[in-house]
Amino acid sequence: MKKDSMIIIDGNSLMHRAFYALPPLTNKDGLHTNVIYGFVNMINKLIEGYKPKYMAIAFDLKGPTFRHKEYAEYKAKRLKMAEDMAEQIPYLKKVVDAMNIKRLEIEGFEADDIIGTLSKKSGKEDVDILIVTGDRDAFQLIDENIHVLMTKKGISEMEEYDNEKLISQYGVTPEQVIDLKGLMGDASDNIPGVPGVGEKTALELIKQFGTVENLLENTENIKKNKVRENVENNKEMARLSKRLATIVTDVPIDAPLEDFTYKEPDYEALYELYSMLNFKSLLDKMKSYPARKEIEGSQQDIVINEIKGEAEIKQLLVKFAKEGRIVFKASQSPHGVPDYIYVSAEGRQYSIAVDEISIPFIKDVMENENIEKAGHDIKADLVSLKNIGINVENVKFDSMIGAYLLNPSKPDYKLRNIYSEFFGTEIKDYESKEGDIRQNYCSSVKAIAELIDPIRENIAKMNMEQLYNEVEVPLIEVLADMEHEGFKVDKERLLELSALYSEKLSKLTEEIYGFAGEEFNINSTKQLSVILFEKLMLPPIKKTKTGYSTDVEVLEQLSDKHPIIEKLLEYRQLLKIKSTYVEGLINIINERTGKIHSKFNQTVTATGRLSSTEPNLQNIPVKTENGREIRKVFVPQNEDYVLVDADYSQIELRVLAHISGDEGLIKSFINNEDIHRRTASEVFGVDSDLVSPLMRSRAKAVNFGIVYGISDFGLSRDLKIPRKEAKLYIDNYFDRYPLVKKYMEDIVKEGKEKGYVTTILNRIRYIPELSSSNAVQRNFGERMAMNTPIQGSAADIIKIAMVSVYKELKARRMKSRLILQIHDELIVEAYKDEVEEVKKIVKEKMEKAFTLKVPLTVDVNAGMSWYDTK
The missing domain is CATH 1.10.150.20 (5' to 3' exonuclease, C-terminal subdomain)
Incomplete structure (x- = not known):
C-alpha cells in the first residue's frame, strides 16, 4: 500500500531562486512580481507532479534567532535583501494563504529548524517527506522517510536526493553533512569553520575520522602538518561551527499532521490576487474557478470517431480529398514512432491506430501533394512519420510557428496557451497529463483547426504572409529532414579526446594549485574567490549578492595580474568542452544510426535565428584549438560522402549596409x-x-x-x-x-x-x-x-537559402542532403559523384536568396570532416 506523502517547502530559499532565475517582471502598478510568479509556478509543478496529501511552507522571520545569541557574528556578512524582492514578500504570502497551503514562521527559529522539526515529526507517522529547497544544509535531514528535492538552474530543474544518492555524490552521510560544515564553515551564513580547511580537506578529514568530535580527540593522526595545527588551535571554533550548522528538530510546533492536509485553493481570493498581479497565464490555468464548468462542458463535447479496417479508412480518405486539408497530430511514443494519428476534418475528430493495415493509407494521404497539412509543432509529427517511411508533403500551417511570429518573445508556445489567448477558453491538449490522452489529442486537433483562420488573419495584418508562407512553414520540412538524417560522429575519436582532455585538466589542476600555494575546489566560486581576492590579493572586479564574482568576464579583466588567471581560463574552457561536447556527444549518439540527431528549433530566439538542442551544435567553440578539435569528430556517414560547407561572408555587415543605405x-x-x-x-x-x-x-x-x-x-x-x-x-x-x-x-x-x-x-x-x-x-x-533588424534579417536570408537549397537537391533527386545550419553556415553531406554540382547549387542559392544593395558572397569548401571544411 502506497504511503501518504508530504511536501515541505523552504520558502526563503525558493524565493531567492525565483528572484535570480527570472527576469524583472512588474504589474501595471510597477510592483515587481518575478518572485511570486516563479514561486507559484514551482508550487503548481510540485502539486501536479507529486500530488501530495500534505503540504507546508516555512519562512524565516526578521530578528535574531538562538544562533545569533550564541554567535553574534552569525550571518553578519549577509547582504541586505534586494528591495525588488522584499516588496514582493507580503503579496507572496497572501498568494500562499489563498492556495490554502499551511504557512509556518516561528520567532527565534529559522525556516530550516521548522522544516527539520516538521519533517522528523511527520516522518514518525509513516509519511514520505519531500523537502524542497536550494540549500544543501537540508541534506542532514535525509533518512528513510525524508528525501530532499534540490532546485537546480533557477527553479526549472530539480534533483531528488536520498541517503544513497547523497553518499554517492558527496561522499558523506546525512549526519556527516553537519560535521563537514563544522570544519569548512559557510561564508553565506558567516559560520567560521576551521581556518585553512576547505571542502576538499574537510571531506578527507571526515572520511578518516567520521565526526568532528572524533577528529578533535585524535588530532595527532592528522597527516598534514598545517591542517593539524589549524585544527588543534581552533577546536572550540569547530565545535561552535557544528552547533551553528545543526538544524534543530524540536521547535515547538503543536499542530497535528491533519492541519497540513492540502486542500483546494480559495479560488476567489486567488483570482483577485492573480488579477492584481497581472498573471494572465495563471488566470487562464485556474482549474476550478466558476468558468471551469463551461470549459469542461466544451471538452466533453468532443467525440472520438475511431477508424478501423480498410473500408472505414478509405471512406475517410474521400473526406480528406474533398476538403483538401487535414489537421493532424501523431501521438508521441518513447520509441520514436506514432501509435495513433489523430485528425480533424469537416468539423469532426478521428483516431486511427498506426498498424500494418492503416500505414499504406496514411502514407497515401500524407504524401498526397493536393491535400494541405496543418498541425501544431508539426515538425515533431513529420520526424516520427519519417521513422515509419512516410514523407509528409504540402505542409501549409503550424499554429506554433504562427503564434511565434505574432510574438517571438513568449516563454513557450503550447497549444493550450495559444488557444486560450485567442478564444479565452482553456482546453486540454496533447501535452496535458490529466484526463484521457486520446481525448486530449482530439481536443488538440479540434483546437488547431479552429486556430487556422484567426492566426492567418493576424499574420496578414502584420504583413508577415511572405515570411510565414514562403519561409517559416516550408522550413519545417527542411528541419524535419535534417533531424531525421542526423550527423555522423566518430565515437572512437571522442573517447580519445576524453582521455586526452582528462590528462590536460589534471596537469592544469596541478599548475593552478602551484600558483595558489594550496589545493582547493577550482569549481567552487567561494573557494576560488578566497584564493584570488584574499590570498593572492588580486583586485575584485565585480560583486554579486553572494560575494565577489569569478566569472569569465572578471577573469579576463584580471588576465595580466597573475599567471594563475591564464590557467584558470584554460581550465574552464577545457572542462566545458570535455563535459558538454566530448562526454555530452558520446551520451547521445544514436546506437542504431551512429549519428547525433540534434533538434532544430524555430520558436526559441526572439530574433528569428534557429537554435539547436540535444545537443546545441551552435555553441561548439571555434576560437581555440581544443574547440576546433571537436569539429573533427563530425564526419560523413560513410566513405561515399564528403561534407560541403558554405558560409556567408560578413552577412550582418552587408545587411547593415543595405538597411542604412x-x-x-x-x-x-x-x-x-x-x-x-x-x-x-x-x-x-x-x-x-x-x-x-x-x-x-x-x-x-x-x-x-x-x-x-x-x-x-x-x-x-x-x-x-x-x-x-x-x-x-x-x-x-x-x-x-x-x-x-x-x-x-x-x-x-x-x-x-x-x-x-x-x-x-x-x-x-x-x-x-x-x-x-x-x-x-x-x-x-x-x-x-x-x-x-540586422540579425533578424540575416536569419531571414539564411532560412530562405535553406529552403531553396533543400528544394533544389530534392527536385534533382540527388543523394546529397542538407544536414546542418549554424548561424550563417550550411553543411551538406554530399555524395562524392555530386560534390561539384552541390557546390554550385549551394553557392548560387545562397547568394541569390535575397537581393540587397550589396552582393551576398559565400565561401564553399569540402572535406572529410567538419574541421577540414574550414
Missing part, C-alpha cells in the same frame, strides 16, 4: 574590399596600405560591435583600451559612415513609437524595455532595437 559602406562591399581594412583606414585616418594588423583587428571589433549597438564602455572592455580611446573609434566610425548612425538613431525612435522593430521580411520583435523607467533596461532595449 550608407554609400561608403555599400561601395566597400560592391568593390569587394576588405571591409575591416577599409574601416581601419577610415577610422584611423591612414592609407589602406598602412593599416597594421592591430588596426584591422580593432576595426573589426568596431564593425561587429556597431551591429550589436556596442557602447564605448563595451568596446573599451573588449579591446582592453581606455574608454576615451574607444569613444574616439566609435565617433570616427560614425563620422565616416553617417547613415549608419542615422539608422541607429531612427530605429530606436521607431521602436519607441511602435513598441516593436521589424526585419526586411517584416519579422516582428516587441521591445517593451524601450519604454522602461529603468535606465539599464532601457539601454538594453535600445541595443536590441539596433541589432534585431
Whole structure:
C-alpha cells in the first residue's frame, strides 16, 4: 500500500531562486512580481507532479534567532535583501494563504529548524517527506522517510536526493553533512569553520575520522602538518561551527499532521490576487474557478470517431480529398514512432491506430501533394512519420510557428496557451497529463483547426504572409529532414579526446594549485574567490549578492595580474568542452544510426535565428584549438560522402549596409574590399596600405560591435583600451559612415513609437524595455532595437537559402542532403559523384536568396570532416 506523502517547502530559499532565475517582471502598478510568479509556478509543478496529501511552507522571520545569541557574528556578512524582492514578500504570502497551503514562521527559529522539526515529526507517522529547497544544509535531514528535492538552474530543474544518492555524490552521510560544515564553515551564513580547511580537506578529514568530535580527540593522526595545527588551535571554533550548522528538530510546533492536509485553493481570493498581479497565464490555468464548468462542458463535447479496417479508412480518405486539408497530430511514443494519428476534418475528430493495415493509407494521404497539412509543432509529427517511411508533403500551417511570429518573445508556445489567448477558453491538449490522452489529442486537433483562420488573419495584418508562407512553414520540412538524417560522429575519436582532455585538466589542476600555494575546489566560486581576492590579493572586479564574482568576464579583466588567471581560463574552457561536447556527444549518439540527431528549433530566439538542442551544435567553440578539435569528430556517414560547407561572408555587415543605405559602406562591399581594412583606414585616418594588423583587428571589433549597438564602455572592455580611446573609434566610425548612425538613431525612435522593430521580411520583435523607467533596461532595449533588424534579417536570408537549397537537391533527386545550419553556415553531406554540382547549387542559392544593395558572397569548401571544411 502506497504511503501518504508530504511536501515541505523552504520558502526563503525558493524565493531567492525565483528572484535570480527570472527576469524583472512588474504589474501595471510597477510592483515587481518575478518572485511570486516563479514561486507559484514551482508550487503548481510540485502539486501536479507529486500530488501530495500534505503540504507546508516555512519562512524565516526578521530578528535574531538562538544562533545569533550564541554567535553574534552569525550571518553578519549577509547582504541586505534586494528591495525588488522584499516588496514582493507580503503579496507572496497572501498568494500562499489563498492556495490554502499551511504557512509556518516561528520567532527565534529559522525556516530550516521548522522544516527539520516538521519533517522528523511527520516522518514518525509513516509519511514520505519531500523537502524542497536550494540549500544543501537540508541534506542532514535525509533518512528513510525524508528525501530532499534540490532546485537546480533557477527553479526549472530539480534533483531528488536520498541517503544513497547523497553518499554517492558527496561522499558523506546525512549526519556527516553537519560535521563537514563544522570544519569548512559557510561564508553565506558567516559560520567560521576551521581556518585553512576547505571542502576538499574537510571531506578527507571526515572520511578518516567520521565526526568532528572524533577528529578533535585524535588530532595527532592528522597527516598534514598545517591542517593539524589549524585544527588543534581552533577546536572550540569547530565545535561552535557544528552547533551553528545543526538544524534543530524540536521547535515547538503543536499542530497535528491533519492541519497540513492540502486542500483546494480559495479560488476567489486567488483570482483577485492573480488579477492584481497581472498573471494572465495563471488566470487562464485556474482549474476550478466558476468558468471551469463551461470549459469542461466544451471538452466533453468532443467525440472520438475511431477508424478501423480498410473500408472505414478509405471512406475517410474521400473526406480528406474533398476538403483538401487535414489537421493532424501523431501521438508521441518513447520509441520514436506514432501509435495513433489523430485528425480533424469537416468539423469532426478521428483516431486511427498506426498498424500494418492503416500505414499504406496514411502514407497515401500524407504524401498526397493536393491535400494541405496543418498541425501544431508539426515538425515533431513529420520526424516520427519519417521513422515509419512516410514523407509528409504540402505542409501549409503550424499554429506554433504562427503564434511565434505574432510574438517571438513568449516563454513557450503550447497549444493550450495559444488557444486560450485567442478564444479565452482553456482546453486540454496533447501535452496535458490529466484526463484521457486520446481525448486530449482530439481536443488538440479540434483546437488547431479552429486556430487556422484567426492566426492567418493576424499574420496578414502584420504583413508577415511572405515570411510565414514562403519561409517559416516550408522550413519545417527542411528541419524535419535534417533531424531525421542526423550527423555522423566518430565515437572512437571522442573517447580519445576524453582521455586526452582528462590528462590536460589534471596537469592544469596541478599548475593552478602551484600558483595558489594550496589545493582547493577550482569549481567552487567561494573557494576560488578566497584564493584570488584574499590570498593572492588580486583586485575584485565585480560583486554579486553572494560575494565577489569569478566569472569569465572578471577573469579576463584580471588576465595580466597573475599567471594563475591564464590557467584558470584554460581550465574552464577545457572542462566545458570535455563535459558538454566530448562526454555530452558520446551520451547521445544514436546506437542504431551512429549519428547525433540534434533538434532544430524555430520558436526559441526572439530574433528569428534557429537554435539547436540535444545537443546545441551552435555553441561548439571555434576560437581555440581544443574547440576546433571537436569539429573533427563530425564526419560523413560513410566513405561515399564528403561534407560541403558554405558560409556567408560578413552577412550582418552587408545587411547593415543595405538597411542604412550608407554609400561608403555599400561601395566597400560592391568593390569587394576588405571591409575591416577599409574601416581601419577610415577610422584611423591612414592609407589602406598602412593599416597594421592591430588596426584591422580593432576595426573589426568596431564593425561587429556597431551591429550589436556596442557602447564605448563595451568596446573599451573588449579591446582592453581606455574608454576615451574607444569613444574616439566609435565617433570616427560614425563620422565616416553617417547613415549608419542615422539608422541607429531612427530605429530606436521607431521602436519607441511602435513598441516593436521589424526585419526586411517584416519579422516582428516587441521591445517593451524601450519604454522602461529603468535606465539599464532601457539601454538594453535600445541595443536590441539596433541589432534585431540586422540579425533578424540575416536569419531571414539564411532560412530562405535553406529552403531553396533543400528544394533544389530534392527536385534533382540527388543523394546529397542538407544536414546542418549554424548561424550563417550550411553543411551538406554530399555524395562524392555530386560534390561539384552541390557546390554550385549551394553557392548560387545562397547568394541569390535575397537581393540587397550589396552582393551576398559565400565561401564553399569540402572535406572529410567538419574541421577540414574550414
